[in-house]
Amino acid sequence: MNLDDRWVALLLPSEIRDLTQEQLIQKIREIKTRQGERLAILAHHYQKDEIVALADHKGDSLALARLTLKLKKTEFIVFCGVEFMVETAAILSRPEQKLISPAPNAGCPLADMASAEDVLAAWEEMAKIVNIKKVIPIAYINSSSEIKAFCGEREGIICTSSNAGKAIKWALGKGERVLFLPDENLGRNTCNALRIPREKTAVWNPELPGGGCERDELKAATVILWKGFCNIHTEFTSQQIRMARENYPGCNIIVHPECQEEVVNVADAVGSTSYIITYVEEALPGSVIVIGTEINLIRRLAKEHPDKTIVELSVSECPDMARVNLRNLYWVLQNLGEVNVIKVDDRIKKSARHALDRMLAIK
Numbered sequence: 140m141n142l143d144d145r146w147v148a149l150l151l152p153s154e155i156r157d158l159t160q161e162q163l164i165q166k167i168r169e170i171k172t173r174q175g176e177r178l179a180i181l182a183h184h185y186q187k188d189e190i191v192a193l194a195d196h197k198g199d200s201l202a203l204a205r206l207t208l209k210l211k212k213t214e215f216i217v218f219c220g221v222e223f224m225v226e227t228a229a230i231l232s233r234p235e236q237k238l239i240s241p242a243p244n245a246g247c248p249l250a251d252m253a254s255a256e257d258v259l260a261a262w263e264e265m266a267k268i269v270n271i272k273k274v275i276p277i278a279y280i281n282s283s284s285e286i287k288a289f290c291g292e293r294e295g296i297i298c299t300s301s302n303a304g305k306a307i308k309w310a311l312g313k314g315e316r317v318l319f320l321p322d323e324n325l326g327r328n329t330c331n332a333l334r335i336p337r338e339k340t341a342v343w344n345p346e347l348p349g350g351g352c353e354r355d356e357l358k359a360a361t362v363i364l365w366k367g368f369c370n371i372h373t374e375f376t377s378q379q380i381r382m383a384r385e386n387y388p389g390c391n392i393i394v395h396p397e398c399q400e401e402v403v404n405v406a407d408a409v410g411s412t413s414y415i416i417t418y419v420e421e422a423l424p425g426s427v428i429v430i431g432t433e434i435n436l437i438r439r440l441a442k443e444h445p446d447k448t449i450v451e452l453s454v455s456e457c458p459d460m461a462r463v464n465l466r467n468l469y470w471v472l473q474n475l476g477e478v479n480v481i482k483v484d485d486r487i488k489k490s491a492r493h494a495l496d497r498m499l500a501i502k
């Protein structure tokens with residue numbers, strides 16, 4: 140727990156602070172039984188085991204977004220994940236449903252790397268150089284609702300790490316260029332997989348005047364990548380991959396596409412969270428798999444597959460995901476619908492929904 144979380148925990152009523160882990164689990168189960176179908180607890184794969192064990196559904200952000208659309212009878216959706224995931228579910232939910240976050244202070248530094256003001260300013264700068272009507276913005280789901288709305292209002296689309304390639308192809312079928320927000324690594328690795336050459340890409344750094352791009356570079360670019368990154372996945376290095384091959388001869392190494400290009404290039408496989416899970420499930424007993432992604436998922440996979448050796452490339456934990464805990468989960472359940480209800484402004488919701496619907500339609 141960091142200092143911020145300790146302060147938040149102190150704000151919880153003392154009767155909750157004093158409960159043991161077993162008592163919290165018991166009480167959460169009682170509320171679940173009492174509420175029945177009115178309540179659904181959703182947990183992202185990066186959540187801790189004790190949270191996932193209490194969830195009705197676990198998944199990546201794409202699966203959980205799709206699921207939200209199916210929860211027709213559910214009044215209260217408690218989402219154990221970070222801000223952009225809860226907001227995405229809120230955008231997709233029905234007006235009568237309440238989206239609740241146990242830890243509204245769980246943000247996403249990657250999403251914060253593309254602020255609405257910076258993106259709008261960049262868009263205006265780009266409009267001086269290229270035909271902006273033919274630029275299709277794509278926002279990775281790890282982005283704010285405002286950025287999703289920005290895309291929705293400009294014929295753009297949302298993607299996740301499982302459908303980024305399809306989203307880029309879709310966008311290039313509609314326009315001449317793509318502005319890919321906010322993860323440079325996911326964008327770069329996807330361009331490589333699609334064989335879009337480097338000279339047909341540019342990187343827009345919002346910290347630099349004109350994004351640090353030459354006019355000709357921008358004019359030549361089919362894909363303009365925003366300079367953002369995920370702290371968790373950029374922890375992994377190609378040196379760690381070399382060491383893993385020495386320590387586990389014959390192993391297979393799979394990494395997430397938010398990792399740096401040089402890491403992805405020397406791994407055996409690359410894929411989204413759900414791809415990594417399927418990869419492990421389909422591996423033969425006795426396989427040795429080294430994984431470069433968030434540690435809670437890797438440890439769970441290792442427990443679920445005792446017939447395989449599943450190890451981490453290095454320990455990298457998302458501190459924001461870890462802000463959800465049994466105490467704040469119990470607190471929101473005890474005060475169901477009264478606290479930590481996440482709302483998205485109606486205008487933003489409508490525009491963001493267009494961009495999300497386009498993603499859901501491309502499968």
Ligand code: CIZ
Pocket residue numbers: 183198199200201280299300301395410411412413
């Ligand atoms: O979209 C997600 O759930 C994340 C954070 C990663 C992935 O690959 O699915």
